Amino acid sequence: MDLPDFGIPPRLARRMSMAEQHEYLRTKLTRRRTLVTAGAVAGGLLAGCAGPGTKERQAADPKGHRPSGSPATAPASGTVHGSAVVPFGRHLAFGADPRTGMRVSWQLPLAVRKPFARIGTAPDALDRRVEAEIRDLHTPALTGVRPAFEQYYAHAAVDGLLPGTTYYYGVGHDGFDPTAAEHRAAIGSFRTAPARPESFVFTAFGDQGVSQAAAANDDVILRQKPAFHLHAGDICYADVNGQGKTSDGYDPGYWDLFLKQNEPVARTVPWMVTTGNHDMEAWYSPDGYGGQLARWSLPDTGFDPRTAPGVYAFTYGNVGFVALDANDVSWEIPANLGCSGGRQTAWLDRELTRLRAADGVDFVVVFFHHCAYSTSTHASDGGVRAAWLPLFAKHQVDLVINGHNHVYERTDAIRDGAVGRPVPIGGSTDPTRDGTVYVTAGGGGKDLYGFPSGVKESYEGHVTRDTPVDSFAWTRSRAQEPETVEWSRVRYRGFSLLRVEARTGGSPRLDVSALAQDGTRVDHFEVRRGA
Numbered sequence: 001m002d003l004p005d006f007g008i009p010p011r012l013a014r015r016m017s018m019a020e021q022h023e024y025l026r027t028k029l030t031r032r033r034t035l036v037t038a039g040a041v042a043g044g045l046l047a048g049c050a051g052p053g054t055k056e057r058q059a060a061d062p063k064g065h066r067p068s069g070s071p072a073t074a075p076a077s078g079t080v081h082g083s084a085v086v087p088f089g090r091h092l093a094f095g096a097d098p099r100t101g102m103r104v105s106w107q108l109p110l111a112v113r114k115p116f117a118r119i120g121t122a123p124d125a126l127d128r129r130v131e132a133e134i135r136d137l138h139t140p141a142l143t144g145v146r147p148a149f150e151q152y153y154a155h156a157a158v159d160g161l162l163p164g165t166t167y168y169y170g171v172g173h174d175g176f177d178p179t180a181a182e183h184r185a186a187i188g189s190f191r192t193a194p195a196r197p198e199s200f201v202f203t204a205f206g207d208q209g210v211s212q213a214a215a216a217n218d219d220v221i222l223r224q225k226p227a228f229h230l231h232a233g234d235i236c237y238a239d240v241n242g243q244g245k246t247s248d249g250y251d252p253g254y255w256d257l258f259l260k261q262n263e264p265v266a267r268t269v270p271w272m273v274t275t276g277n278h279d280m281e282a283w284y285s286p287d288g289y290g291g292q293l294a295r296w297s298l299p300d301t302g303f304d305p306r307t308a309p310g311v312y313a314f315t316y317g318n319v320g321f322v323a324l325d326a327n328d329v330s331w332e333i334p335a336n337l338g339c340s341g342g343r344q345t346a347w348l349d350r351e352l353t354r355l356r357a358a359d360g361v362d363f364v365v366v367f368f369h370h371c372a373y374s375t376s377t378h379a380s381d382g383g384v385r386a387a388w389l390p391l392f393a394k395h396q397v398d399l400v401i402n403g404h405n406h407v408y409e410r411t412d413a414i415r416d417g418a419v420g421r422p423v424p425i426g427g428s429t430d431p432t433r434d435g436t437v438y439v440t441a442g443g444g445g446k447d448l449y450g451f452p453s454g455v456k457e458s459y460e461g462h463v464t465r466d467t468p469v470d471s472f473a474w475t476r477s478r479a480q481e482p483e484t485v486e487w488s489r490v491r492y493r494g495f496s497l498l499r500v501e502a503r504t505g506g507s508p509r510l511d512v513s514a515l516a517q518d519g520t521r522v523d524h525f526e527v528r529r530g531a
Contacts, residue, residue, distance in 0.1 A: 082175020085110050087154070089259025090171065090188055090267035094228070096299045098193035098316050099163035102270070103297035104132075104171065107259050108152040111136070112173035117156035123168040123187050126179055132156040132171070135294040139252050139283055149252050155297040163195035188267035193227070197318040197360055197504045201225065204498040205444035206232035206276065206369060206403015210257045213495045214445025216517050218265045223519065224499050227316060229269050232403035233276025233326070233369030237446060242278035244288055244327070244335025250281065255295065272298070274323040275310030276369035276403060277333045287339055298323075303347045310368075311344055313351050319502045319510075320355035324348065324368035324388070331383035332370065332474040345387050352395035362508040362529065365500075366392065367401040373414060373438045375471040375488050376405035377449040382473045382481070389417075396431045398527050399510060400438045401498065406449040408459075408514050409440040410490040410523055419487050425460050428526045437527065441514070443496035451491055459492040459514075459522040490523045492516070 087106045095101020104117045115134060118126035132154040139149035154171065161167065170178025170187045178187065203226045208214045221229055234242070236258040241248035262271065273296055275289065284290025292309045299312040310325045327336040328344050355364050370381040372389060392400065393415070413421040415435030423429045429437055442449075451457070452471060456464040469488045472480040495517040503509050507528065514523040 080110055082112055082173050085112050087171045090263050092190055092270040093272055093298050094270050094314050095159055096301050098314055100161045101159045102190055104156045104158055104169055105297050106154050106171050108154060111152055115154040115173040117169050117171050118178055119158055119167055119169045121167060126170055130156045130158050137291060137294045153294050161192050163192050166191045193316050199503045200227040200317050201501045202228050204230035204401050205441045207234040207406050207442045207446045208444035209237040209446040210254055210261055211445050215261050217445050217495060217497055218262060220497055220515060222265050226269055229271050230367050231273040232367045232401055233274050234278040234403055235273055237278050239278050239281055244280040246282045274368055275325045275327060277327060280327060280335060315361060317502055318360055318362040318504050318508055320361045320364045322351055322366045326368040326370035326384055329383040329387040330370050330381050331476050332381050349391050352391060356395050363398040363510055365399045366397050370404050371402045371440050373411050373487060374405045374409050374440045375469050376407045376451055378405050379471050380473040382475050392436055397436050398431045400436055402440050403442040405440050406442045406446055408443050408492040408496045411438045411487040412489045413437050414487055423489060423525050425523055428528060430528055432529055439498060441498045443494060448493055450493055457491045457493055459490055492522045
């Protein structure tokens, strides 16, 4: 059937940046009051995607709950007593220094007065009160399809904490006391980083979304008892197409479902996200990051968090971590190509220099969304390689974690674009000599991909070495340049996550493992410097 004119014509959208699309939408279409908004695709109007009440929505939320912001008749702010407004979707992130700062965030179904967090060293002694700020998101109505969508996110910056200490917290607002007996089950906890480096575990994946598989991966995370979790982009998939276009199918209600789904783990385990292509949401800001800015509070460590919420760094124990926004350099999906004007890459060089010189930092881990090296569906992004691989080599980055391809794939150590040293399952590598290992950990919960035709999986207990592998890399002109690669060492097509134990002591190392959703190990290797 002929589709109504809901957004930017596809031929025009292909030639426009995120900023140009945002401006087009907010001028021409606002005047016409025919905005494509939350649920346009979910209503089946743009891409035939399943919407509320369909099997896809029921799978995402088996109990059939509607997203909290979706009712057309939601009462206006101030007409409902605060006692009736229950916080949900609690999630944590570190402040600039994980030893002394934590960011506590949550969602509210309606606007409230004076939100706050209470903090203490015992669940029955939440003596410190920290005021929170509300960041609201308004998604305009789509006439005849969906009402306007309002979402409210609260954030409390908790600083001045003691290192290596377990804290308990509750969140509330006028009329809602988290210490009341009926709300005590919602009290969460977290532990600050130790004052001096100690061994610790972190987990990582990308491409989670909302599904039974995604929730099952959360359970695997909790069993690892990690100090924190890295999410390498494509967080929720409210934007189902991921092209950074206003014609993408978009339903903000999926964020409500996502935060509810992840609350059992994210309210205790700091959830450190970066930005994927499905996280560019053109409805809120010219760069598409207004939604992410509203929902997450992440470390402010030198790069402007107001324009690039997925770009930051932090140090935990003996490891420095750097989060990057690969939309800025991607040649495959160029909606935000060059959005930082080169500032992100310059910041990366400075940050890697700082971390390598920092006392007590033995390893540097970088995580971002688009793959530098992969043979799965999206393959490798030549823009990532051109912009950042020279810096990874210059500073001898120890481990790079990506998402984007919904598989687990791990390279040998790569040096100068080729295999610097084979790293078989159970092997060891030294980045000062061999190069960097790249891990695609995209099995977080979204529909799985595969590998090139004829290429077999190869993982622990099921090694079927296939080399070379015919793949491709994206060029600046968005062409797929064929390449035959030797570096694809481990390939697993299944839901999975990465578990890394950073060990201190006489011979520091990173013990890296990949776990299938049933907890079975499908890969492991170690990284030692100067071994």
